[in-house]
Amino acid sequence: MYDVVVVGAGFAGSVLARKAAEANRKVLVIEKRAHIGGNAYDEYQQDGILIHKYGPHIFHTNERKVWDFISRFTEWYLYEHKVLAAIEGTRVPIPFNFNTLYELFPSTMANRIESLLLETFEFGSKIPILQLKRTSDKELKNLAEYIYRYVFLGYTVKQWGCKPEELDENVTARIPIHLSRDNRYFQDQYQGLPQSGYTKMFEKMLDHKNIHIMLNTPLHDVIQINHETKQAYLLDSITLNCLIYTGKIDEFFNYKFGSLPYRSLDFTFETLPMEHYQELGQVNYPNNDDFTRITEYKYLTGQNNNNVTTISKEYPVAHKDGFNTPYYPIPKQANSELLERYSKEALQYKSVHFIGRLAEYKYYNMDTVVSKALNLSETLFK
Amino acid sequence: MYDVVVVGAGFAGSVLARKAAEANRKVLVIEKRAHIGGNAYDEYQQDGILIHKYGPHIFHTNERKVWDFISRFTEWYLYEHKVLAAIEGTRVPIPFNFNTLYELFPSTMANRIESLLLETFEFGSKIPILQLKRTSDKELKNLAEYIYRYVFLGYTVKQWGCKPEELDENVTARIPIHLSRDNRYFQDQYQGLPQSGYTKMFEKMLDHKNIHIMLNTPLHDVIQINHETKQAYLLDSITLNCLIYTGKIDEFFNYKFGSLPYRSLDFTFETLPMEHYQELGQVNYPNNDDFTRITEYKYLTGQNNNNVTTISKEYPVAHKDGFNTPYYPIPKQANSELLERYSKEALQYKSVHFIGRLAEYKYYNMDTVVSKALNLSETLFK
Numbered sequence: 001m002y003d004v005v006v007v008g009a010g011f012a013g014s015v016l017a018r019k020a021a022e023a024n025r026k027v028l029v030i031e032k033r034a035h036i037g038g039n040a041y042d043e044y045q046q047d048g049i050l051i052h053k054y055g056p057h058i059f060h061t062n063e064r065k066v067w068d069f070i071s072r073f074t075e076w077y078l079y080e081h082k083v084l085a086a087i088e089g090t091r092v093p094i095p096f097n098f099n100t101l102y103e104l105f106p107s108t109m110a111n112r113i114e115s116l117l118l119e120t121f122e123f124g125s126k127i128p129i130l131q132l133k134r135t136s137d138k139e140l141k142n143l144a145e146y147i148y149r150y151v152f153l154g155y156t157v158k159q160w161g162c163k164p165e166e167l168d169e170n171v172t173a174r175i176p177i178h179l180s181r182d183n184r185y186f187q188d189q190y191q192g193l194p195q196s197g198y199t200k201m202f203e204k205m206l207d208h209k210n211i212h213i214m215l216n217t218p219l220h221d222v223i224q225i226n227h228e229t230k231q232a233y234l235l236d237s238i239t240l241n242c243l244i245y246t247g248k249i250d251e252f253f254n255y256k257f258g259s260l261p262y263r264s265l266d267f268t269f270e271t272l273p274m275e276h277y278q279e280l281g282q283v284n285y286p287n288n289d290d291f292t293r294i295t296e297y298k299y300l301t302g303q304n305n306n307n308v309t310t311i312s313k314e315y316p317v318a319h320k321d322g323f324n325t326p327y328y329p330i331p332k333q334a335n336s337e338l339l340e341r342y343s344k345e346a347l348q349y350k351s352v353h354f355i356g357r358l359a360e361y362k363y364y365n366m367d368t369v370v371s372k373a374l375n376l377s378e379t380l381f382k
Numbered sequence: 383m384y385d386v387v388v389v390g391a392g393f394a395g396s397v398l399a400r401k402a403a404e405a406n407r408k409v410l411v412i413e414k415r416a417h418i419g420g421n422a423y424d425e426y427q428q429d430g431i432l433i434h435k436y437g438p439h440i441f442h443t444n445e446r447k448v449w450d451f452i453s454r455f456t457e458w459y460l461y462e463h464k465v466l467a468a469i470e471g472t473r474v475p476i477p478f479n480f481n482t483l484y485e486l487f488p489s490t491m492a493n494r495i496e497s498l499l500l501e502t503f504e505f506g507s508k509i510p511i512l513q514l515k516r517t518s519d520k521e522l523k524n525l526a527e528y529i530y531r532y533v534f535l536g537y538t539v540k541q542w543g544c545k546p547e548e549l550d551e552n553v554t555a556r557i558p559i560h561l562s563r564d565n566r567y568f569q570d571q572y573q574g575l576p577q578s579g580y581t582k583m584f585e586k587m588l589d590h591k592n593i594h595i596m597l598n599t600p601l602h603d604v605i606q607i608n609h610e611t612k613q614a615y616l617l618d619s620i621t622l623n624c625l626i627y628t629g630k631i632d633e634f635f636n637y638k639f640g641s642l643p644y645r646s647l648d649f650t651f652e653t654l655p656m657e658h659y660q661e662l663g664q665v666n667y668p669n670n671d672d673f674t675r676i677t678e679y680k681y682l683t684g685q686n687n688n689n690v691t692t693i694s695k696e697y698p699v700a701h702k703d704g705f706n707t708p709y710y711p712i713p714k715q716a717n718s719e720l721l722e723r724y725s726k727e728a729l730q731y732k733s734v735h736f737i738g739r740l741a742e743y744k745y746y747n748m749d750t751v752v753s754k755a756l757n758l759s760e761t762l763f764k
């Protein structure tokens with residue numbers, strides 16, 4: 001009956017469902033939520049503002065193939081994301097760049113640092129602050145220290161609920177300064193938001209005569225997995241030759257080795273009787289308050305026919321299974337090891353393919369997931 | 383696996399799915415569209431205006447039981463529908479009442495007619511114009527003639543694409559004049575629109591651990607009917623002991639006796655850069671133009687935080703299977719006879735229950751469908 005069953009209707013699942021359908025496979029998509037789109041799902045508030053239920057999502061990629069594929073299902077609002085961080089009573093562009101430098105420091109000092117940076121590194125490059133710390137120059141060391149403390153430290157502690165030392169080093173290593181005057185948050189060649197929203201884009205992607213969609217349906221309600229034979233069945237009766245699984249990998253195995261921990265987020269949405277709440281789409285609060293950032297959605301979506309605006313405040317919280325959403329895999333050594341055990345197990349299920357942020361327990365941007373899904377589809381549905 | 387399979391996620395199907403789930407049945411809802419809600423489905427336009435995709439729906443009922451049931455899944459915006467008709471260069475309240483009388487005719491004349499009406503009929507009553515025609519009074523006969531010609535005739539010809547004579551008599555007989563100053567379109571005790579829209583209300587109704595929803599799934603894709611044994615199967619393998627069918631009855635039987643004809647509608651939606659387009663929610667155009675009415679949704683939904691407004695114009699058109707939506711069963715003798723043949727056939731399918739506007743080929747208001755579904759659920763899921 002079905003050639004392919006896909007669990008999860010986010011980017012990973014939906015791209016694979018579409019590619020399978022176009023390769024003439026009959027596809028059933030199984031999704032536990034009441035909607036498609038995964039974490040990119042957007043919906044209108046009663047006042048008419050389009051918001052992102054699971055946090056602000058900006059699409060950006062350097063992969064032409066990814067952009068072209070998604071563009072089959074949507075027009076784009078060509079938004080380029082910019083972010084300010086509230087630091088020492090002012091709001092400055094981040095990632096840290098020359099504009100930030102001049103806004104935070106007296107101009108003679110900024111001048112000097114700028115020259116120093118350009119003597120040491122190439123204009124336009126992105127330098128991880130760890131690398132900056134390792135230079136011999138005192139002033140650059142101090143700059144690295146400053147950025148670490150005011151831009152990074154507080155945000156990280158809030159975001160992960162722990163000290164940076166407790167996390168994998170590459171998290172700390174990652175934060176760069178950008179030696180340019182480019183205030184954009186991303187430098188990718190293609191950036192934007194689907195003109196009519198992500199959800200409409202997913203509707204179009206999944207609108208194919210070979211695709212059926214099941215909502216409100218958790219995996220284990222309809223799929224039975226025989227862990228002896230490594231074989232999966234639909235409704236106790238239909239043998240599945242190709243199951244694509246984009247849910248949590250530990251859930252697939254009934255948590256038999258234990259749970260892979262996640263960080264979660266609480267979003268509070270407020271609709272305010274004003275044209276705009278802040279000067280651009282996102283302001284980060286690395287140091288004050290309990291939330292990490294405030295997003296104002298009208299900037300992201302380009303909506304402008306409303307007398308009100310909707311913002312969300314984002315509070316990182318511990319993840320509790322069944323109570324809130326597993327958002328971020330926690331980058332710690334012990335978790336990588338646990339993942340390793342599950343991944344090894346997964347390899348034995350020849351007819352099951354694990355893909356996406358939950359199945360791989362890895363933070364991916366949307367475009368990476370699309371890219372991976374397109375690649376997998378090429379092996380599976382020739 | 384599933385105790386109950388429901389085809390169609392409109393009012394009929396969703397109410398039955400909910401009641402079955404609450405009676406501890408495992409339920410699968412199968413819907414061919416990409417969304418739940420049937421013809422009551424509403425969605426936001428890109429500018430943030432909530433519209434009714436399949437035409438304006440106002441909920442109204444005198445049945446407390448119906449109102450209470452639906453109220454479990456939504457708050458209400460307590461809207462009372464009022465309609466104007468564009469007649470002879472002015473816009474007057476309909477259904478025709480004393481206000482209409484005074485707006486259309488010189489006051490001495492209106493005065494006289496009013497007295498005549500109140501001498502013959504009771505204040506507050508609703509008198510079909512056919513009855514008015516049959517009175518001995520010349521002036522009342524003329525009034526009936528006037529209403530027939532200016533309010534009814536043009537609208538009916540547009541709506542049905544034929545002369546009133548070609549329709550069942552009760553269609554013509556039905557149009558009443560209301561002997562009151564009540565401009566409301568409905569006099570029911572309970573009236574309103576779901577505060578956050580119909581779709582959200584349906585989401586809540588169907589949000590139950592015992593309910594799975596399948597979208598983009600036409601009946602015959604997943605359900606096989608053996609017309610010899612009168613037995614239905616899911617995915618070729620699961621025997622269905624209780625199938626609730628709310629789709630077209632002729633479709634269920636592969637049109638074996640022929641198609642039951644429907645009238646369809648084309649809606650054109652326009653978003654305009656103004657606070658309001660017209661003075662209230664609905665204006666009818668019985669005589670001019672090709673559309674029958676213009677609906678302005680903000681009045682119906684109570685939205686008021688937008689600088690734009692969305693209207694729809696409604697053009698009645700012939701129904702073509704697979705091309706447009708079957709909206710109105712056509713009230714003609716030949717169709718009743720054809721329906722009779724299907725209904726008789728349907729009775730032989732003991733495990734299949736036919737309910738709703740398509741399965742019964744009958745125009746129902748929403749509340750009637752809810753009422754019928756609640757009643758059926760009481761027999762089925764004790």
Ligand SMILES: Cc1cc2nc3c(=O)[nH]c(=O)nc-3n(C[C@H](O)[C@H](O)[C@H](O)COP(=O)(O)OP(=O)(O)OC[C@H]3O[C@@H](n4cnc5c(N)ncnc54)[C@H](O)[C@@H]3O)c2cc1C
Nearest residue numbers: 008010011012032038039055057058219247356357365366
């Ligand atoms: C706060 C936040 C902001 C982000 N912002 C950006 C951004 O700006 N740009 C960017 O490129 N990326 C962003 N991302 C990353 C983006 O969300 C992911 O790349 C994307 O969601 C991954 O798609 P996916 O299909 O792997 O997972 P998901 O989108 O999570 O989809 C998985 C789907 O599977 C379903 N599912 C899970 N388990 C089961 C089960 N057992 N049974 C049935 N269904 C199941 C889920 O309900 C879900 O719908 C952000 C992530 C977060 C958390």
Ligand SMILES: Cc1cc2nc3c(=O)[nH]c(=O)nc-3n(C[C@H](O)[C@H](O)[C@H](O)COP(=O)(O)OP(=O)(O)OC[C@H]3O[C@@H](n4cnc5c(N)ncnc54)[C@H](O)[C@@H]3O)c2cc1C
Nearest residue numbers: 390392393394414420421437439440601629738739747748
């Ligand atoms: C223009 C218009 C305006 C109206 N305004 C009002 C109003 O103001 N107030 C009021 O009370 N009533 C109004 N109604 C009536 C109202 O729409 C109906 O009472 C209501 O929709 C009936 O619900 P239902 O479940 O029987 O049918 P539907 O709402 O039509 O639901 C049937 C569902 O079954 C699905 N389906 C059909 N065939 C199949 C198949 N083969 N496989 C899978 N799925 C299938 C359909 O896609 C649909 O979602 C209006 C009707 C129209 C046409």
